[in-house]
Amino acid sequence: MSSVTKIPILTRDEAIARLQDAVHAKAANFYAMYSSALGGIVTDPALMVLPLDDHMVHRGHSVFDTATLTGGMLYQLDPHLDRLLRSAELARVPLPFPREELRQIILDTAAASRQREGSVRYWLSAGPGGFGLGPAECVGSSFYVIVFNQELYPASYYTDGMKVITSNIPIKPPLFARIKSTNYLPNVLVVLEAKDRSADNGIFIDQRGMVAESSNMNVAFVTKDRVFRHPVFDAILSGITIQRVLQFAERLVQQGDLKEIRLADVSVSEGREAAEMMLIGSSIKIAPVVEWDGRPIGDGKPGPIAKMLLQLWEEDVRSAADQLVRVPYPEL
Secondary structure, three states, X not given: OOOOOOOOOOOHHHHHHHHHHOOOHXXXXXXXXXXXXXXXXXXXXXXXXXXXXXXXXXXXXXXEEXXXXXXXXXXXXXXXXXXXXXXXXXXXXXXXXXXXXXXXXHHHHHHHHOOOOEEEEEEEEOOOOOOOOXXXXXXXXXXXXXXXXXXXXXXXXXXXXXXXXXXXXXXXXXXXXXOOEOOOHHHHHHHHHHHHOXXXXXXXXXXXXXXXXXXXXXXXXXXXXXXXXXXXXXXXXXXXXXXXXXXXXXXXXXXXXXXXXEEXXXXXXXXHOOOEEEEEXXXXXXXXXXXXXXXEOOOOXXXXXXXXXXXXXXXXXXXXXXXXXXXXXXXX
């Protein structure tokens, strides 16, 4: 007698019921999703699914970005949306809707979530149509938005600092590094490599032996003579957060806490000799690095510039009128 269980062929109602049963505990942090495949917004995590034939799923032909939802406002929505459109152009993903309609969909999805804190991530994809390589088979590009509660990094990252390693994972070529696509396998492997070596994250080194970026964060330094240093953006992603942090750093120059800002190549040896090192991104904000490959950075403690920049970011996200867009929540 065969011990193989017969696989059922499900009806539509049975499939929907099983999707409901398959919702895991972490989905409680998924609040709302817009899908151009549905032409609307759902708030049931069981329905937050993608067509398997969407080229985002089986070919990675898509780009994405994320904005922070804070106090019922979207922080830096427009810079993030502009970068999404630049990535889409480089990835040759046509827009399914004009920019203003994409923007309104993002705001409406945030409103449907009824959340005032969280993250809003959105994707532009070549779209569904088959399982081939080229997008000529696609019936039209897709747009997806999800509002979720992103897991926070440990408080110790900020109070005690982070430990990083030099990654052995090859960095993406410049063209792909500048496109914020869904091809994040190298980024995932950097984090796994770091965890295997009892560190928090890894640092990509480019083909010339220069510091590039971290898994999904920019890397900055403060020299012993108080120069804020960051690699040029020719071969790495131009982070929206680091661009804002560079403006904060200008304030610190004006008040004398920093001597100057220098965008130029940073060698590994120069980075190791820095007084401070930090990782900067929209999810991690500004986190000090106190150890690199087992060696202390500076005095091995979070430095004053990282703390000042984080404080400036926290003030900005609460009160910078030119950086905040109000979410049009429905009246309760």
